[in-house]
Amino acid sequence: DTAVSQTPKYLVTQMGNDKSIKCEQNLGHDTMYWYKQDSKKFLKIMFSYNNKELIINETVPNRFSPKSPDKAHLNLHINSLELGDSAVYFCASSLRLSGGKGEKLFFGSGTQLSVL
Amino acid sequence: DAKTTQPPSMDCAEGRAANLPCNHSTISGNEYVYWYRQIHSQGPQYIIHGLKNNETNEMASLIITEDRKSSTLILPHATLRDTAVYYCIVRVRASGTYKYIFGTGTRLKVLA
Numbered sequence: 001d002t003a004v005s006q007t008p009k010y011l012v013t014q015m016g017n018d019k020s021i022k023c024e025q026n027l028g029h030d031t032m033y034w035y036k037q038d039s040k041k042f043l044k045i046m047f048s049y050n051n052k053e054l055i056i057n058e059t060v061p062n063r064f065s066p067k068s069p070d071k072a073h074l075n076l077h078i079n080s081l082e083l084g085d086s087a088v089y090f091c092a093s094s095l096r097l098s099g100g101k102g103e104k105l106f107f108g109s110g111t112q113l114s115v116l
Numbered sequence: 117d118a119k120t121t122q123p124p125s126m127d128c129a130e131g132r133a134a135n136l137p138c139n140h141s142t143i144s145g146n147e148y149v150y151w152y153r154q155i156h157s158q159g160p161q162y163i164i165h166g167l168k169n170n171e172t173n174e175m176a177s178l179i180i181t182e183d184r185k186s187s188t189l190i191l192p193h194a195t196l197r198d199t200a201v202y203y204c205i206v207r208v209r210a211s212g213t214y215k216y217i218f219g220t221g222t223r224l225k226v227l228a
């Protein structure tokens with residue numbers, strides 16, 4: 001019963017292929033995210049969804065298309081994969097804390113994408 | 117567009133307190149400071165967060181300066197399992213929601 005789960009954990013593919021990464025959270029959170037971690041370990045937000053609606057798109061190439069069929073799922077589809085897409089992709093979800101105390105992000109265990 | 121700066125690496129002896137500094141001199145009044153850590157290539161794990169008061173939980177303490185331009189994460193009794201990359205993060209308001217802007221992190225090595 002992992003809180004935020006991603007599949008697959010590893011994805012190795014050829015340049016030009018299309019691939020998808022799936023993410024599910026069973027925490028009842030309204031907001032979900034995709035982050036990309038490059039080879040220098042820098043974590044950068046890509047997308048944020050709230051109740052299935054896209055609210056943040058950080059100038060990611062339109063080869064990346066997130067889809068949220070319901071608020072528990074946020075999938076990432078990538079078209080025409082390029083070498084530079086090789087990275088670890090993390091899904092996350094967040095819970096707003098009561099009393100105006102901010103919120104917490106919960107991360108999945110990551111998907112390591114290698115484009116050859 | 118990181119809003120935080122951290123030393124790239126630190127060592128700490130096992131059993132001693134680990135004090136990890138972070139500068140966030142451009143932080144705005146309503147932006148929270150968060151700390152997360154990442155062990156190997158696992159997903160980042162929440163540690164603690166705060167706005168202006170010092171905070172303590174079962175994992176760590178967070179000391180925020182009065183001007184809020186810097187903070188220190190304290191692991192009171194570091195263990196070998198605390199070896200990880202520690203990220204100091206500012207949460208900013210964006211498009212009706214929040215963005216977590218990660219810095220480059222501090223690689224903490226706890227030595228036996």
